Amino acid sequence: MTTWQALLLGLVQGLTEFLPVSSSGHLVLLQRIFGIDEPGILLDTLLHVGTLAAILVVFWKDIWAMIKKPLSKPVYLLVVATIPAVVATLLLGDFFETAFTGKFLGIGFLLTSLVLFISGKRQGERKELGYLDALVMGLFQACAILPGLSRSGSTISGGLFRGIDREQAAKFSFLMSIPAILGSVVLQLKDVFAGQAASLPVVPVLVGTIAAALSSLFAIKFMLYLVKKANLAGFAVYTLLLGALVCLDQWATHVFF
Numbered sequence: 001m002t003t004w005q006a007l008l009l010g011l012v013q014g015l016t017e018f019l020p021v022s023s024s025g026h027l028v029l030l031q032r033i034f035g036i037d038e039p040g041i042l043l044d045t046l047l048h049v050g051t052l053a054a055i056l057v058v059f060w061k062d063i064w065a066m067i068k069k070p071l072s073k074p075v076y077l078l079v080v081a082t083i084p085a086v087v088a089t090l091l092l093g094d095f096f097e098t099a100f101t102g103k104f105l106g107i108g109f110l111l112t113s114l115v116l117f118i119s120g121k122r123q124g125e126r127k128e129l130g131y132l133d134a135l136v137m138g139l140f141q142a143c144a145i146l147p148g149l150s151r152s153g154s155t156i157s158g159g160l161f162r163g164i165d166r167e168q169a170a171k172f173s174f175l176m177s178i179p180a181i182l183g184s185v186v187l188q189l190k191d192v193f194a195g196q197a198a199s200l201p202v203v204p205v206l207v208g209t210i211a212a213a214l215s216s217l218f219a220i221k222f223m224l225y226l227v228k229k230a231n232l233a234g235f236a237v238y239t240l241l242l243g244a245l246v247c248l249d250q251w252a253t254h255v256f257f
Contacts, residue, residue: 001036006204007211009036013047014054014215018174018223020153020235021242022112023051028102028147029246032256045184046205050212052181055174058220062175077172080131081138082179088142089187096145102257106250108148109243113236115140115150119157120233124164129172133162137169141176148243151177152223153232166227174220 001009009030017023027047030036056063066075089096099108140158144151152173159169250257 001034001201001204003204003207005030005034005036006201006208010047010050010208010211011215013208014051014212014217015219017048017051017177017212017216018152018219020112020116020150020156020232021239022108022144022148022150022153023048024100024145025105025108025112025148025150028100028105029242029256032102045181047208047212048181048184050209050214051216052178053213054216054220055178057217059171059175062171063178077129077131077134078175078179081134081141081172081176082183084135084138084142085145085180086183088145089183093187099146102147102250104146105148105257106243106245106247108146109239109246110148111146112148112150112153113240113243115157116153116232116236116239119160120231120236122157122160122231124160124162124166124169126163127165127168129159129164129168133159133164134172136162137172137176141180148246150239151180153235156227156232167224170224170227 009027012026012030013023016026062074066072066078069075137155137158140154141151143149144154152170155173155176156166156169159172160166164172246257249255
């Protein structure tokens with residue numbers, strides 16, 4: 001992987017992490033297009049560290065408030081929302097590892113389109129989340145470990161299905177990514193000790209991580225503005241077309257898959 005390829009991957013990761021189009025799906029797709037053979041799920045996790053930095057910058061007040069009061073309801077809500085992803089990773093870790101080869105990528109993009117189309121007309125009104133709301137959004141997040149199925153799109157849609165206000169659903173969706181990313185990094189430590197991380201080029205990955213952080217700052221602000229003004233159905237058209245093209249290549253042309 002060259003530095004320019006890492007820069008592109010980082011920019012795409014940062015932008016697509018918070019837009020409802022699946023960052024992991026785009027990373028897998030770009031790795032296929034450029035012929036990058038670095039460990040997919042480990043590279044994905046390291047680039048996610050850049051997006052984590054952006055979240056900490058944008059939501060530092062909320063995060064600091066939770067640090068000062070670790071036994072408060074917002075913290076409990078994040079714990080509840082994180083449990084489904086933890087369980088899914090422990091039970092289906094091998095399946096998700098295989099999925100990062102791109103085997104189900106086209107289907108993942110199409111599922112994102114379906115979720116966005118269904119939730120596109122929803123307009124929640126509730127400002128305060130309950131534990132069941134957090135659990136439902138957590139279940140959507142667990143499903144979105146599959147590359148191509150957007151984490152932000154799925155979790156925001158889960159909130160909308162529960163009647164949560166768009167802005168609140170988006171904000172909680174972004175906060176949910178903090179324990180998810182931290183958990184991914186911890187789980188990938190085994191690959192560091194196994195020597196898998198040694199195959200990753202240090203400078204390109206560092207460039208990619210910084211690019212992911214900077215582009216994430218823009219994407220978060222843009223997404224928070226967008227959810228106030230419009231629904232997410234427009235993104236469904238993009239993921240529908242992309243999913244159809246990927247499925248065509250996977251099942252017929254085999255140019256990249």
